[in-house]
Amino acid sequence: MRPIKGKTTKGGCSTLLSRAPFSSNMVKKRDLSAAEKSEIVQCLGRGKKTDISWKLKRDHRTIKRFVADSENRRVCADKGTLRKISARSMHLIKRAAAKIPIHSSKQIFEAAGGSGVPRTSRCRVLQSLATVHKPSIRPPLTNAHKQKRLHWAEKYMTNFQTVLFTDECRATLNGPDGLSRGWLVDGHPVPTRLRHQQGSGGVMFWAGIMGRELVGPFRVPEGVKMTSAKYVEFLTDHFLPWYRRKNYAFSNKIIFMHDNAPSHAAKNTSASMAAMGIKGEKVIVWPPSSPDLNPIENLWSILKQKIYEGGRQFTSKQQLWEAILTSCKQIQAETVQKLTSSMDARLVKLLSNKGVLC
Template structure:
């Protein structure tokens, strides 16, 4: 009985067929005239061999397609495997196969988040804080908008990124789409609102003035003159807050713009 270590493809195929018929390894070794240890070693290796989950799909992806996939991932980083393959013109590939291909090129990352502040912004913040350090903030009405959007998650979203490429940053947005926006103000222990802003989360100067006229102004005029004379209205320097139309309209309401340093607007 031979003791050669290597089994031919025909022998391996016959071993698999014999196992399928319920034969024992000893009987198979006698039939093939091979060492019993060789047969058992082959059977043991076959039992622990990892089966490819893609079922041969990867063989259909050429080197040229792999190059297009890598280039697409570099152009649209942090996107899903489906979006990357569609951009590369390789639609129709199963998700498991897409992920196996991308694992050879890229890894999954979350976008790094940074606030949209430059050094100039920081200096203006510091100047504002130094100037109004001794202000009685019990007379300041702090206002802001918040949003609840339906355009996807902001914090935990992730996507594929080509290995070695820097992780792109995602600027935190104030206004998005496909959701609702709320406005509220707080002064000391008093809460003004909250009020829902109509037409989703996008805001223009005209819409902001209309909203202030319908919701803020009635509350403002219900208070006595002494209260209105000392109140300081604060909102951030969003584009629709800092617009000339907004300043002129609020001045017509009796709220005059004091100054703006690109950080906030204080209006007595």
């Protein structure tokens, strides 16, 4: 027997459901199960608005009632506001967040004995107590490292405006390491990012800062492994011409700084630099495991923000190198001055914190 079509209802459920003859299999009073509700939603989603009651063997009025209730579902009166939470629960959550910092909301709530709380509720509670941060990064310092850093700070508490801070840096085609996140308007397509196969490739370059001046950048040739011999050759080709253009008074007061990379600390490098006139007190003996003391590391952060501004990526190394040169020209002398002037505060903090900066 074919089902008899039901009349049109005010809620628009008319054509959804077919009215079938009632039988013992079509139970009217029993509530719909979760599986039956899911089946109704799927049928409506596929555009099948007829024969639902016949398919489920349920009374058509039960199905109509479910659809009408779904369409006229009451909006929660306190939507958008934080539901009341006891003071003790807040205390336990705050204590757990303090004991295990930089953990997920789920881990914090479980530590506070609040498992099973939805993520949205967890985050809304934590927003009133804390903010999201990344762990601060510092080198793995032993007690011996800290002592050497303290001795270094006491020895070089001097005028750092005469120090040339140098280092190498690498920039990649795909962009800086780490997750790239940001807000996106609803309905707009998600932008894509390039991902080169077998690594993205990049450009290695060398630069220095002194007072208000940015020296370089100078590009390291492609495929060159920076051994002591190559490092000396690089300084001879790029640093030495800049150094010899300065007057005698400048050359007499400059102090050269580079870290303890093998190519920098090699005896051949020291002998070659001595032949250039940079030796003895004109070279800073850098403490081990101390990249955080070098202000040029902050310059790299500023530079990469400019290079990759707006999520920019590059398709060739030459294009990337041109962006590096352009970004370096945009760095103001005041920015460089601020970095080199920060050394006094760094040393004071290093001494007061007994060998650490953070």
